[in-house]
Amino acid sequence: MTREIVIIPTYNESETLEKTVGRTRQAVPRAHVLIVDDASPDGTGAVADALAAADDHVFVHHRAGKQGLGKAYLDGFAFALDRGYDLITEMDADGSHDPAELPRMFERAASGADLVIGSRWVSGGSVAGWSPFRRFISRSGNRYARAMLRSKINDLTAGFRVFRSSTLRSLDLDGVSSQGYCFQIELAWATERAGLTVVEHPIHFTERAAGRSEMHFVGMSDRSPCTGDRVGFHAQNTLAEQRPKRRSSRRGASAGRRDAPRESPRARRGCGVRAACPSGYVPPSRRCHRE
Ligand SMILES: Nc1nc2c(ncn2[C@@H]2O[C@H](COP(=O)(O)OP(=O)(O)OP(=O)(O)O)[C@@H](O)[C@H]2O)c(=O)[nH]1
Numbered sequence: 001m002t003r004e005i006v007i008i009p010t011y012n013e014s015e016t017l018e019k020t021v022g023r024t025r026q027a028v029p030r031a032h033v034l035i036v037d038d039a040s041p042d043g044t045g046a047v048a049d050a051l052a053a054a055d056d057h058v059f060v061h062h063r064a065g066k067q068g069l070g071k072a073y074l075d076g077f078a079f080a081l082d083r084g085y086d087l088i089t090e091m092d093a094d095g096s097h098d099p100a101e102l103p104r105m106f107e108r109a110a111s112g113a114d115l116v117i118g119s120r121w122v123s124g125g126s127v128a129g130w131s132p133f134r135r136f137i138s139r140s141g142n143r144y145a146r147a148m149l150r151s152k153i154n155d156l157t158a159g160f161r162v163f164r165s166s167t168l169r170s171l172d173l174d175g176v177s178s179q180g181y182c183f184q185i186e187l188a189w190a191t192e193r194a195g196l197t198v199v200e201h202p203i204h205f206t207e208r209a210a211g212r213s214e215m216h217f218v219g220m221s222d223r224s225p226c227t228g229d230r231v232g233f234h235a236q237n238t239l240a241e242q243r244p245k246r247r248s249s250r251r252g253a254s255a256g257r258r259d260a261p262r263e264s265p266r267a268r269r270g271c272g273v274r275a276a277c278p279s280g281y282v283p284p285s286r287r288c289h290r291e
């Protein structure tokens with residue numbers, strides 16, 4: 001029998017967590033739920049403990065302090081892989097992701113998809129509660145990332161996903177260093193680059209009903225400039241790494257030296273997918289402060 005787990009990272013989600021977990025349990029009663037809380041100051045951890053005490057399908061992993069969404073998911077993945085779950089889900093606690101989609105997403109994963117992305121930006125997908133500006137920013141950030149990374153995925157930043165455990169096992173999770181949206185982009189892109197099957201399942205995304213977004217962007221009003229910026233840096237390095245040979249062979253050795261890309265930290269670490277957007281690439285004034 002397939003074993004499923006839904007990982008819900010939380011930071012200050014005391015207003016929405018109970019409802020999200022309740023809807024999840026109702027939608028996929030067999031699945032287990034893991035809440036990964038970073039000592040939320042608003043008492044989300046206590047809400048999570050009460051939910052776990054009342055339901056043997058709910059678990060809580062408490063972390064000492066806010067360490068970022070990416071690390072929360074990596075801890076959740078480790079928990080799930082250690083315990084032998086087959087399908088491992090990422091889902092927000094804030095009500096944006098409708099657990100009613102999970103049965104269909106599980107079905108698609110069980111029938112061959114290595115990664116199912118709950119996608120806003122495919123036919124049949126939609127977003128409610130966003131201003132036209134925010135919609136534009138998210139849409140164009142995704143288009144930009146898709147073009148720069150030469151990806152076929154329309155919603156690279158989506159945080160509603162089902163991975164087969166084999167997919168996560170095949171990725172170099174220890175090498176994943178990015179946070180926030182970049183974490184999502186990095187994982188999706190790594191899966192795609194590994195030649196695995198990624199399918200996008202259209203979802204209806206709703207703006208969070210309560211609480212506060214954990215995505216902040218110093219000096220800017222929204223999160224997508226962060227996405228675009230970081231992906232831009234990532235993509236520039238990626239493309240630079242892919243292109244030097246052609247140029248240097250055309251122009252001779254000295255031109256080749258001049259044109260050769262500066263070795264990026266990522267290249268120095270010798271990794272193809274890791275460090276999609278390490279903070280070192282982002283000017284301090286424009287860093288994403290999700291972590
Ligand atoms: N454990 C943990 N969870 C986090 C952290 N940052 C964000 N989260 C959770 O990750 C999920 C996604 O974060 P959100 O703030 O909703 O980000 P978003 O969905 O991009 O932004 P919204 O549009 O405001 O919903 C939510 O369930 C958050 O509570 C963190 O540092 N640690």
Ligand SMILES: [Mg+2]
Pocket residue numbers: 092094096208
């Ligand atoms: Mg959210």
